[in-house]
Amino acid sequence: MFRLSLARPGARSLRPLLTATVLSVAALPATATALPGGQAPSQAALAAAPLPGGLGPCVPGHCPPDGYPPIHNGPIRFRDNGINVYVGGDFHVREKAAEAEGRVVVLGNFDQNKASGVSGIYNVGEAGVGSRVAPPVGADWLTTGGNVTVATGQRLLAEQGVVRHAGSATGTILSQRTVHDPDAAKPYTALRGQLTDASKCYAHPGGGTRTPTGTAVHAGGETLFTGDGTSMLQVFNVDFDMQSATGGQEGIRFARIPAGATVLVNVLGTSRTITTYSGTIDDSSPFNQLRSRLLWNFPDATSVGFKGTGQFQGSVLIGNQASRATVEVPGINGRFFTTGSLTHTSPPSGGGGQEFHNYAFDGNLPDCGSTPPTEGEVKVLKTDQATGRPLAGAVFELWEETNGTAGLQTSGSNPDTRRGTPCTTDGSGACTRKVAPGTYYWVETRAPEGYDLPSPAHFGPLVLTGANASQGVSVTVADHRHVEPKGSLTVDKTDAETGRPLAGAVFRLWHETNGTPGLQTSGNTPDTPVGPGCATGNTGRCVFSDLPFGSYYVQETAVPEGYVLPENRVSGPHEVTAANASRGVTVKLTNKRGEPDKGGKGKGGKGGPR
Known part of the structure; x- marks a missing residue:
């Protein structure tokens, strides 16, 4: 038995958040021996249509380009705006059930009333452990046509999404927004009838029973599905419960399924239960490899149960609108579409943490005569x-x-x-x-x-x-944000006679902005000073950087001790342009020594650019 111990459901410390448009259609590996003579699979039985209403595939978002990852608790890298769980009636959360990953749409009421003494948290949209393909941030994560009711002391978490409800909302709901909308479920009501019709068509075209392409044999502690090895739509009809005579677990195995084929399992009868240990968390099982193109169709059942310790693989369609589905397995790994009601719960004994995991369905199913959209x-x-x-x-x-x-x-x-x-x-x-x-x-x-x-x-x-x-x-x-190109201007100050660098010279930079030739530092429209002044260090250098393109003047305001200001203390204009932006503009200025007792007060120097 596998127990989800990577993270507690709802553990916020294990739920980092991240965010082109590729629909994931993963080819399935063959699960049987190759056909004799290298024969290619027949295209005669190739199916022609997806599920109705655009359901099934990943909806951008930001879909996984190379298929959905195995169950994990790593960072969220991908987003899927498709519906992962659709319930035509009411959705009940009971006992120790933990999470419904992906978008959830309920035409009736959503009612959370878990057992006492267990975690009171139920996550929708984002799961602590799952495919970690969540709905887009800010999208509708839970939509109901009725009430949202959370029992006292419990919490419903849809923290980065919207909970949109047509009825009332009571209890603790943690979401980005909780919105009362009388028409919340209106966009999804037609899907209920479409799914019912599709479920009947897949199993009972023309009122009969669809001809299978393979066999389903219940013996030796397993149900073995053996395909014909060629058809790209593999059809199986099952009219028995997939469990032992005493209700114990059994295996599920598929053979002779061509690569890329869709597998349709029609589970016939009014009351059906699957109790299995098959399916793994790490996708090591061949059962897991069929997930994205495997559909379990229940067209007739009024009662459907999923039990056992396996990570159940594939999507589920329940077409009877009067049905009640009960899910107790640790994980459902695929879309779950029921036109009836759903109870997500845990077995009377054993561990909790039952979860729906968000995995798209990319199969091609029988064309039931629906007219594709014209736009x-x-x-x-x-x-x-x-x-x-x-x-x-x-x-x-x-x-x-x-x-x-x-x-x-x-x-x-x-x-x-x-x-x-x-x-x-x-x-x-x-x-x-x-x-x-x-x-x-x-x-x-x-x-x-x-x-x-x-x-x-x-x-x-x-x-x-x-x-x-x-x-x-x-x-x-x-x-990308626009980055204005910039340049720089460097002043090199040296001794006029020796050429050695001079420290202690002070400069101010001015940007030519008033349109009048020459530097104006006062009056009604002076030019514009650029930043604070700059004093040369031991290298004799001042650098003015991040300068927009334009004309600049360098004004010398103080000289090193023992030197005199030049007669013309303003140098320029110096042009900073796109052509010289990478190397910058260099201005070389000199100072002459003054009389020994006059420091920088004399006029003995002729500075200027060289």
Whole structure:
């Protein structure tokens, strides 16, 4: 039995926070022997559609480009704005359950009332231990169409996200914001019917039972799923509970699954339980390797239970809206979509810390006749390179690839096509256009004030298709703050006769700003002094740095002991320009010795630049 001991759920010390747009589609390794003769998998049974409503894949955010990591408690590096847990009825948190990582949407009530004497914390959005792919900071982490109720002495944590609820909110809720919104769940209500229809279609097309491509045999302390080794949609039908006759744990094993295939397990019957030890925390199990393309579909069940000590792998779809699902396993590693109610709890005896972990589903399922969207969103998000915060005021144009030449062409005899008028990013840093499927580029034509325009300033290609139009495509573009180029001016003071450096000479620098030739240090419009004065040290040198480009005068205000001020105490103008900024400007000035008893009061020297 594995116990999650990397971090206590909700332990804030193990939850560091961080923050382009790549949907993770990880190819699955084969779990069986190679086909004879190096035969390639057949494409005849290739499925054609994702889950309805754009559910399943990672939604940028900042998705993991190389697949989701195993369970860990390291820093958050990636963000997923997709729904990880969807509940069509009520969501109950009981006993020792700990966390629901990723976005959570509940059409009914969310009710947290854990056992007494255990940790009173339940995390949503971000988990102390999990894939550590959390929703974006400031996004809706928990949405309910009903009430949010947290029992006395307990805490619901969604610290970097928003809890949006249509009903009341009682108890301790720690979130970035808790928002009462009567229409909170309205954007998600249609998904319930769509998921029910999809669940029936996957298992019962035309009212019958989908033809399997492989077998599921329950014997020898395990359920063995054996595929046909060729189909890119592997279908299994199960009409039994995956547990021992006495309700004990058994194994789950798959064989002859081609690399990259989607695995659809239709679990038939009105009451079903899976009790298993299969699935590991470190992805060492072949069961884990199927996770991103494995869907457990329960089209008929009114009661569904997940028990045992395994880290259960794959996404779950429960289509019966009158169903009640109970999750007691240490971890569900995949999306969990139920159209009924859900209880997240722990077994009567044994450890706690039960968790939903955020893992996307990237499989291709049977096409149930849904009409793909005719338009989708193409989005650009403008951020500060150093801080990652959104930037307003950037101007973008959207261009579509139309001329058949690879890459973007905005000029010439046959350019690509600009779509719509220029867009200026708002406070969220975003520009969005709803367009037909195609290949698009964003072109930044003006950077926000104080920032440099990137080079190159076009971003893409962003490929919008019927398959991804529901969630849209996007790119994040970071701009650097504009740094004004600067130069420097160095004064070298030496003895007029010996050439040795002189310490103790004092200078003041003036910037030519009034437009009148020569230096003016007084009157209505004098030139501008630059910083404090500077006295030469043993090297005889004064350095004025970080100077904007322009004209400068050097004014000598005091001389070393035993020397006299030159007749002309002002040197210049000296030009600080882009051409000399890297090496700086050097001004060489000399002083003559005075009469022994007059120090620096005489006029015996002729200073000036050399």
